[in-house]
Amino acid sequence: MGFLIFLALLVIGYLFGRLAEQRHYRSIHEREDALRRITVIPLRVPPPELLKHDSQLVSGSVVVSVDYFKTVAAGLRNLFGGRVGAYESLIDRARREATLRMQEKAQSLGAQTVYNVKYETSRIGDNAGQGLGSVEVLAYGTALTAPSVKA
Amino acid sequence: MLVSNMEVVPGKRITQHLGMVQGSTVRAKHAGRDIMASFKNFFGGELKGYTELLSESRDEAIARLQEQASALGANAVVNVRFSTSSIAAGASEIFVYGTAVIVEDR
Structure with a gap:
């Protein structure tokens, strides 16, 4: 009985998790294309030609959850060692989503670039010690708006 | 109040440093949300409730930072950094x- 529940959860996790991941990647690709003109640059100091711009802190964050299949797959991978692909794609999605949300924020301010971008990743949730649970990614930076755009 | 995570403010000159300011907040979602989130751990996907919670708390923390800064007489906070830690189950x-x-126009 316990094994059946485990199997059912595994199948549910695989199907729903894959569906969510595919859908998410599709939306990420679409929005990345749309937001490509908002440049994101991890430089600490902007070049002198931007020194007349207005600056403002912008951030974007997202919390994504693992699915049961990923938890089990990563647990197995832990035994053998090597790349944990299940978690790699999860964190990749979270980072890109956070970046996109930050870009959207910058766009709504009329900014063209975001400088000094920093990332911050943390684990959320209560299943410490038994896998990843949920992961939060925060992206933040300084949006630079041309003064003429704002006026 | 200008808040930026760069060390310099474009178009402005920093005339005075007033020291470090900080803001922090600890928040938890109610148990119902936590239960829903643990269900979500089977299915995968975004936890919208938590995303919302964390961005609300971040706004709150920034508001406290600004409060402290204006109490010091500052008109900007530069080199801002964020840090998140989960200190207990369901609270971060x-x-x-x-x-x-203090900055002034160049």
Whole structure:
């Protein structure tokens, strides 16, 4: 009985998790294309030609959850060692989503670039010690708006 | 109040450093949300409730940072950094810190 529940959860996790991941990647690709003109640059100091711009802190964050299949797959991978692909794609999605949300924020301010971008990743949730649970990614930076755009 | 995570403010000159300012907040969602989130751990996907919670707490932390800075007489906070830690199951601490400065137009 316990094994059946485990199997059912595994199948549910695989199907729903894959569906969510595919859908998410599709939306990420679409929005990345749309937001490509908002440049994101991890430089600490902007070049002198931007020194007349207005600056403002912008951030974007997202919390994504693992699915049961990923938890089990990563647990197995832990035994053998090597790349944990299940978690790699999860964190990749979270980072890109956070970046996109930050870009959207910058766009709504009329900014063209975001400088000094920093990332911050943390684990959320209560299943410490038994896998990843949920992961939060925060992206933040300084949006630079041309003064003429704002006026 | 200008808040930025760069060390310099474009078009402005920093005339005075007033020291570090900080803001922090600890928040938890109610148990119902936590239960829903643990269900979500089977299915995968975004936890919208938590995303919302964390961005609300971040706004709160920034508001406290700004409060401290204006109490010092600053008109900007530069070099701002965020830090997040989960201190207990279902609760997380958001911490934001930066340097309070006085800037003036160049």
